[in-house]
Amino acid sequence: MVNINKLRGKIAEMGFSLNTFAENLPIDKSTFYRKISANGETFSIKEADAIATALNLDYSDVMDIFFAQYVA
Secondary structure, eight states, X not given: OOOHHHHHHHHHHTTOOHHHXXXXXXXXXXXXXXXXXXXXXXXXXXXXXXXXXXXXXXXXXXXXXXXXXXXX
């Protein structure tokens, strides 16, 4: 499961609104909003990579945001 609150925080830290950030992604804006509203459960690896690249996230941030749920 994606940590949407942390993702939103990183977007804000970079000085973007969700709207401005979505415009810079290779993902349709409505698709991005739909997936954010669904707690990010349906982000593909390609979409997560595009988001991580756009936010210049390091490995730790990527793991904290996109792999927030641990499997035992």
